Amino acid sequence: MDYIGHIFRPPSEAESLLLQVTVGCSHNDCTYCGMYRLPEQRFRLKPLDVITRDVEEAAAFSRDITPIRRVFLCDGDALVLPTNRLLEILALIRTQLPHVRRVGIYGDARTIARKDDLELAALREAGLGIVYHGAESGDDEVLRRIRKGSNAEDAVAAAGKLRRAGIRHSVMVMLGIGGNERSAEHAAATARLLTAMDPPFVGALTTTLVPGTPLADEADAGRFTLPDPWGLLAELRVLVADSRFTRCRFHSNHASNYVPLSLNLPTDRDGAVRTLDGLLGERDRARLRPEHRRGL
Numbered sequence: 485m486d487y488i489g490h491i492f493r494p495p496s497e498a499e500s501l502l503l504q505v506t507v508g509c510s511h512n513d514c515t516y517c518g519m520y521r522l523p524e525q526r527f528r529l530k531p532l533d534v535i536t537r538d539v540e541e542a543a544a545f546s547r548d549i550t551p552i553r554r555v556f557l558c559d560g561d562a563l564v565l566p567t568n569r570l571l572e573i574l575a576l577i578r579t580q581l582p583h584v585r586r587v588g589i590y591g592d593a594r595t596i597a598r599k600d601d602l603e604l605a606a607l608r609e610a611g612l613g614i615v616y617h618g619a620e621s622g623d624d625e626v627l628r629r630i631r632k633g634s635n636a637e638d639a640v641a642a643a644g645k646l647r648r649a650g651i652r653h654s655v656m657v658m659l660g661i662g663g664n665e666r667s668a669e670h671a672a673a674t675a676r677l678l679t680a681m682d683p684p685f686v687g688a689l690t691t692t693l694v695p696g697t698p699l700a701d702e703a704d705a706g707r708f709t710l711p712d713p714w715g716l717l718a719e720l721r722v723l724v725a726d727s728r729f730t731r732c733r734f735h736s737n738h739a740s741n742y743v744p745l746s747l748n749l750p751t752d753r754d755g756a757v758r759t760l761d762g763l764l765g766e767r768d769r770a771r772l773r774p775e776h777r778r779g780l
């Protein structure tokens with residue numbers, strides 16, 4: 485397989501074939517993100533003949549060793565690919581990898597906005613099953629500060645488009661991304677955003693200060709302070725207690741988090757809120773994931 489730079493994927497795509505169709509991220513400006521900062525990760529589309537060779541290699545593996553059932557299209561915001569190119573890639577997967585049941589991709593409010601309803605429906609028809617979207621916060625002031633390139637209204641519009649197209653939507657939000665200063669606003673606005681988006685999957689991650697990123701520099705200069713574990717837990721409590729979902733699988737089991745939850749909401753809401761209130765009341769660090777076991 486032709487891989488350039490570090491390859492990232494959502495935790496739930498651990499078993500998937502990782503097919504790199506773009507390099508880097510077309511935005512590459514979020515202040516907390518250190519994923520695509522190497523020179524060789526400068527954003528570009530990969531040539532179709534390179535992608536075709538990778539799919540053929542995977543097809544041989546799928547035929548001779550074990551069937552490939554899921555594919556994840558990398559890198560950072562691969563949904564930025566022109567729809568025609570994505571349809572060509574999905575057609576390749578369909579013909580060469582007949583056991584594939586789902587294709588996933590990273591996209592965000594900017595890239596989803598560029599596709600109209602007909603394009604998204606065509607992508608769904610061709611096999612695109614799920615879009616992973618880092619919405620991060622519902623607070624427009626936080627989104628401006630972290631240079632997300634989109635606002636809460638854009639994220640709600642993106643959710644509506646994916647729903648109309650029948651493409652599943654997995655939304656990631658970041659605990660602590662507003663810092664101490666906007667922690668309360670961030671949590672409340674993110675719960676409102678998730679309610680408005682009403683996605684079937686939500687993942688809450690804890691903000692990590694990655695050396696070399698603008699956010700880490702802000703922290704070093706004293707202009708950004710990450711909430712302590714109890715502040716982060718209080719944000720998580722607001723998300724669980726105040727978001728209203730039709731039916732959502734809500735995870736906080738990413739390795740960055742202090743308390744891993746895996747919930748069906750709204751069914752599990754009351755129990756989870758009681759658990760979080762208990763932890764916040766006790767403030768016993770022994771009940772949190774120890775720092776050395778947090779995957780940062």
Ligand code: SF4
Nearest residue numbers: 509512513514517560
């Ligand atoms: S859009 Fe995603 S991959 Fe690109 S800079 Fe922002 S967080 Fe990083």
